[in-house]
Amino acid sequence: MNRLFIFLTLLGLALFSNTRTVDANSYNQSSHAELAEMGRFIHEQMETYVNENHIPNAVMAIVTANGETFMKGYGKSSLHNGEPTDPEKHLFRTGSVSKIFAWTAVMQLYEKGLVDLDADINTYLDVDFNHRILYKGDEAPITLRHLLNHTAGFEDVLQNLFSFSPQPALREQLLDIVPARIFPPGEVMAYSNWGTSLTGYIVECVTGLSFEDYVEQYIFEPLGMSSSSFRQPLPEDLKKNFVTAYRWVDGRFMEGHFEHMAAPAGGISTTARDMVLFLHAHLNGGENEHGRFMDASTLQIMHTNSFSYHPLTAGMAHGFLEWNKNGQHIIWHGGSSTVFDSGFYLLPESGLGLFFAYSGGSYTGHARIMNKFMDTFFPQKVVHEKDYEPLLVKETEQLEGFYQQSRMMRTSYDKMLNLVMGSLQLRATSENIIEFSLYDEDYIFEQVVPGVFRRVSEKSSYPFGPLDYLVVGKAPNGRPMLIVDGPMTFIKTRWYETPTFAALIFVPSLFLAFTVLLFLIIRLVVKKVRRSVPAFSSETVIINRVMGFHAAAFLLSLILFMASAEPHPVHQLPQSFFEPNPMFDLFIRLGLWIAGILSVALLVMMIWRARRAGFRPLPSFIVQGLYTLWAVALLWLLQFYNLVGF
Numbered sequence: 044m045n046r047l048f049i050f051l052t053l054l055g056l057a058l059f060s061n062t063r064t065v066d067a068n069s070y071n072q073s074s075h076a077e078l079a080e081m082g083r084f085i086h087e088q089m090e091t092y093v094n095e096n097h098i099p100n101a102v103m104a105i106v107t108a109n110g111e112t113f114m115k116g117y118g119k120s121s122l123h124n125g126e127p128t129d130p131e132k133h134l135f136r137t138g139s140v141s142k143i144f145a146w147t148a149v150m151q152l153y154e155k156g157l158v159d160l161d162a163d164i165n166t167y168l169d170v171d172f173n174h175r176i177l178y179k180g181d182e183a184p185i186t187l188r189h190l191l192n193h194t195a196g197f198e199d200v201l202q203n204l205f206s207f208s209p210q211p212a213l214r215e216q217l218l219d220i221v222p223a224r225i226f227p228p229g230e231v232m233a234y235s236n237w238g239t240s241l242t243g244y245i246v247e248c249v250t251g252l253s254f255e256d257y258v259e260q261y262i263f264e265p266l267g268m269s270s271s272s273f274r275q276p277l278p279e280d281l282k283k284n285f286v287t288a289y290r291w292v293d294g295r296f297m298e299g300h301f302e303h304m305a306a307p308a309g310g311i312s313t314t315a316r317d318m319v320l321f322l323h324a325h326l327n328g329g330e331n332e333h334g335r336f337m338d339a340s341t342l343q344i345m346h347t348n349s350f351s352y353h354p355l356t357a358g359m360a361h362g363f364l365e366w367n368k369n370g371q372h373i374i375w376h377g378g379s380s381t382v383f384d385s386g387f388y389l390l391p392e393s394g395l396g397l398f399f400a401y402s403g404g405s406y407t408g409h410a411r412i413m414n415k416f417m418d419t420f421f422p423q424k425v426v427h428e429k430d431y432e433p434l435l436v437k438e439t440e441q442l443e444g445f446y447q448q449s450r451m452m453r454t455s456y457d458k459m460l461n462l463v464m465g466s467l468q469l470r471a472t473s474e475n476i477i478e479f480s481l482y483d484e485d486y487i488f489e490q491v492v493p494g495v496f497r498r499v500s501e502k503s504s505y506p507f508g509p510l511d512y513l514v515v516g517k518a519p520n521g522r523p524m525l526i527v528d529g530p531m532t533f534i535k536t537r538w539y540e541t542p543t544f545a546a547l548i549f550v551p552s553l554f555l556a557f558t559v560l561l562f563l564i565i566r567l568v569v570k571k572v573r574r575s576v577p578a579f580s581s582e583t584v585i586i587n588r589v590m591g592f593h594a595a596a597f598l599l600s601l602i603l604f605m606a607s608a609e610p611h612p613v614h615q616l617p618q619s620f621f622e623p624n625p626m627f628d629l630f631i632r633l634g635l636w637i638a639g640i641l642s643v644a645l646l647v648m649m650i651w652r653a654r655r656a657g658f659r660p661l662p663s664f665i666v667q668g669l670y671t672l673w674a675v676a677l678l679w680l681l682q683f684y685n686l687v688g689f
Contacts, residue, residue, distance in 0.1 A: 081105055082113030084419060085397070088412045093117045093401070096408070097291030101401030102130040102315040108326040108394030114315050117401075121287040122296060130315035134270060134277070134285045135400035136302065137318075137385035138309045138378030141273070142239045144258050145307035146191055146345070146362025147337070148246045151261060153187075154341040157249050160188040160361075167245045170214075175223045177453060189228045190242045192350035192359035193235055193530045196226035198453045200237045201460070205381060205614075207300045207621045209275060213244050213254060216305055223454045230519055232350065232359065233449040234530040236308040243307025254306050266320050267333030271313040273306045285312060288382040288402035290613040299382040299402070299613040300621070309380065315398055318387065322396030325389055346374055346391055354431055355495065355512040357528040363389070364530060366508045368417045370424030377506060379406045381614035388413060393421075407482070407504040414509060426511075433494030434516040435523070439471035442515065442523055445541040446479075446533035449524075459684040462542045467533060469525075477513075481505070488513050507531070545680060552677040553601070555670050556594035563591045582652045583663050589648060590670055593641040597677070600634030603627065632686070639687040642678040645671040 082105055089103050100118040116128035152158045158167060163184035165171055177198075189195040200222045203210065210216060222237050243254040250257055255273040263271050272281055288299035304310050324331040325346075328339035337345075344361060351358025357365040363374035366388075375388040385400040386409030397416070399409035448465035452458045467479040475490040484504050488496035496513040503510045507529025518524040518534045525533040538544060607619045607627055614621065619628075649671045652664070681687045 075111060078105065078107055078111045078113055081395075081416070081420060082115075085113075085412065085416060086115050088415055089115065089117060089399070092404070092408055092412060096404055097296075098401050098404050099289040099291075099296055100128045100133070100135075100286045101404075102128060102133070102135065102399070104130060104315040104319045104322075104398045106319045106322050106326070106396045108323075110323055110327070110332065112319050112323075114319065116315075120284075122289065122298075123287070128286065132270070132284050132314065132316075134272075134281060134312045134314050135385065135402070136288070136309075136312055136380050136383040137387075137400055138304075138380045138383060139236075139239075140376050140378035140385050140387045141304075141307065141309045141311040142378075143362060143376050143387060144262060144273075144311065145239050145243045145246070145254075147262060148254075148257055149187055149191065149242055150341055150345045150361060151337060152246065152249055154338055158187060158245070160191070161186050164190070164241070164245060167248050169248055170218065172217065172221060172241060175221060177223045177225050183228050185224075185228050187242070187245070188349060188361075190235075190238045191362050193232050193238065194226075194229050194350055194359075195235065195238050196224045196228050196231065197222040197233065197235045197238050198225045198455075199233070199235065199450045199457075200455070201452070201457045201620075202455065204236060204304065205616070205621055206303045208303065210303050210305065213240060213247065213306065217241060217244055220455075225451070225453050226449070227519055229350075231449050231524075232352075232530045232532060233451070235450070236305065239308040240305040243305075246307075255310075262321075262336050263317075265334035265336045266324055266331055268313070268317040268320055271311060271317045273310045273312075275303045275306070275310055276301060277312055281312065284314075286402065288613075290382060290403040290615075292612045296403075297613045302380045302382070302614070302621075304380065309378065315400065318398040318400075319396070322387070322389065322398060326391065326394055326396055346389075352516055352526045352532075353434060353514045355426070356514055356526050357508045359530060364507065366528065368414070368509050369421045371417065371421050373417075377406060377409065381611075381616055384408060386410065386413065407506050410506050411504055414503070431492065431495060433492055434514055434526070436493040437515055437523055439474060439477055439490065442469055442477060442525075442535075443471050444469060445536050445543075446525060447536055447540070449518075449532045449534055450530075454685060456685045459545075459686070461540075462545060465531065465533075466542075486510070505529070539683075548673065548676045548680045552597070552673045555673055556597050559590050559670060560594040560598065563587060582648075582655060583660075583667070586645065586648050586652065586667050589641055589645055590667065590674075593638055593645065593674055596634045596637040596641065600631050600638065603631045603634065607631070635681055635687050638674075639678045639681060642671075642674040645674050 085103055085105060089101060092098065093101050098118060100120055102116050104112065104114040106112045114130040116130045118128050120126045120128045120133045149158065153160055164187060185195045200220055202220050203216060217240060226233060246257055247254055258273055270281060272278060277285055289296040290299060320331050320333065324336055325342065329335050329337040329342045346360055348365065349359055349361045357367050359365060360374045364376055366373035366375055371390055372392060373388055373390055375386065378385045383402050384404050384406050388397040399412065446467050446469060447461045450465065451461045467481045469477055469479045471477050477488050477496060479486055482504065485500060486498060487500040489499045491497045494515040498511050505528065510528055514526040516524040516526045523535045608617045610616060611618050649668060
């Protein structure tokens with residue numbers, strides 16, 4: 044390729060259109076000048092992101108199939124010693140980018156004939172994890188392929204996801220909490236940390252090695268990744284080069300803790316240099332200058348699609364997420380702890396790999412930079428939407444309603460978080476236009492083919508892809524399902540699963556509990572002072588006392604919950620999430636249980652009062668009846684969201 048022609052082309056585009064278009068096929072023989080141009084662009088974007096968002100430390104790297112590399116570090120590895128962040132030396136936590144290594148281990152075992160991707164996973168396990176069934180239908184087995192593409196059907200698990208102290212062995216972690224299967228295997232993508240951890244345990248069962256030992260021997264060592272580790276805490280020789288995580292809080296940097304996570308799902312600590320070695324091997328048929336970790340034919344399988352709903356929305360490769368952007372097929376994975384974020388991107392056809400890591404930022408940061416990179420160097424290609432068939436045709440008015448992401452909780456007391464985590468309220472503003480807000484951004488879509496919508500709002504910060512298209516499908520329960528990029532969908536809920544319905548029960552219950560408790564306290568004080576107040580009937584007195592105990596138990600539980608839910612300023616989740624306090628949780632649950640039992644008691648007593656004394660006196664009967672009605676409704680709400688159970 045003529046270098047002068049490339050230079051003039053890039054210069055002209057920069058001057059006249061600010062778009063640096065390049066030939067995608069050229070990167071298999073990419074020049075140093077081309078790589079430098081891309082590196083400078085990403086460096087500029089990273090500098091802007093770091094400065095505007097008070098990022099304490101960060102790294103970026105870009106590598107080509109022939110091993111040409113561009114790397115940069117930003118900020119200080121530690122504010123204590125002031126050492127500049129070095130992409131070759133300093134280790135970052137990368138969260139779910141760890142999952143790529145779990146999937147790599149499985150594909151290595153597949154290559155050796157030790158596992159079958161389509162066999163029942165219980166073939167390889169020493170414990171049956173396949174027993175909890177909630178959905179109606181055949182108890183179909185889960186396979187490794189289902190785990191690879193997040194279609195095993197598990198509910199989400201938040202308990203023990205992060206901790207500030209070392210976690211038990213992988214087997215013990217898995218046995219501690221076994222999620223229910225809420226979807227038939229192979230039908231719904233629902234991102235699962237637990238499923239990835241289970242995959243890592245299958246590696247342990249098949250090989251007889253711990254997951255950490257296996258990755259070190261069969262991935263890190265062959266590829267020369269000497270500064271990477273899944274061990275938690277880190278070995279001493281690596282700990283000294285681990286960056287200190289910070290977050291900008293109230294005008295200053297506050298230091299974070301080392302977060303322990305299940306190793307296969309999020310346990311790796313690594314450098315940009317090591318990730319460049321891994322990226323290069325993926326671009327170079329399974330090997331880099333140090334050695335080989337996989338045959339090219341197996342690697343090709345790993346890079347190809349294993350599950351998708353529709354050609355216009357990105358699906359899953361074998362462990363990698365797919366991202367269709369401007370006519371380019373990207374396989375990638377993002378990762379986050381509560382204070383670190385990272386992005387791992389491969390453009391196999393163009394021979395490019397990119398890596399980002401930083402602390403104190405947002406999980407959308409690297410996705411925004413990647414979107415700008417693609418728009419600059421790979422301009423938009425025309426997509427002919429009319430060439431694609433719809434999955435399910437619905438009038439836009441029929442789509443209106445509240446949607447929860449398929450990555451949801453069903454049997455744990457975290458179920459109430461479904462109301463706020465990844466949920467959206469869809470509105471149809473015209474015959475062909477739908478709107479909703481998701482992850483603090485407003486989206487507008489126009490229907491281009493029945494059941495197929497194209498985004499017309501200007502930008503997207505969706506963390507799992509460009510979200511250029513939305514396709515209407517049908518969930519296993521028959522409800523409408525919004526299919527978008529990434530390992531999750533959004534399923535329309537029933538009327539009683541919406542935040543509005545929950546608020547209609549919770550808010551009046553809170554008001555009534557506070558009012559009743561305040562009234563009874565005032566009445567008690569007045570009685571002590573005046574020693575004479577209007578007398579109530581014995582039935583009324585008894586029910587008032589039960590109402591008082593109910594209100595006190597409910598409000599006390601709520602106060603304790605709010606005290607435990609105070610977010611950590613750096614890690615932005617409640618302290619109890621990282622260091623659970625069983626005694627504190629016990630008191631919260633005990634208070635809710637008492638309130639639940641007293642709700643039933645109130646209902647029985649109101650029926651008893653009506654039979655014994657009728658509705659007289661009417662004012663007190665109305666007040667007590669109204670309180671009882673909402674107390675019973677509150678009991679149903681608490682039971683529905685697994686906060687109490689019978």
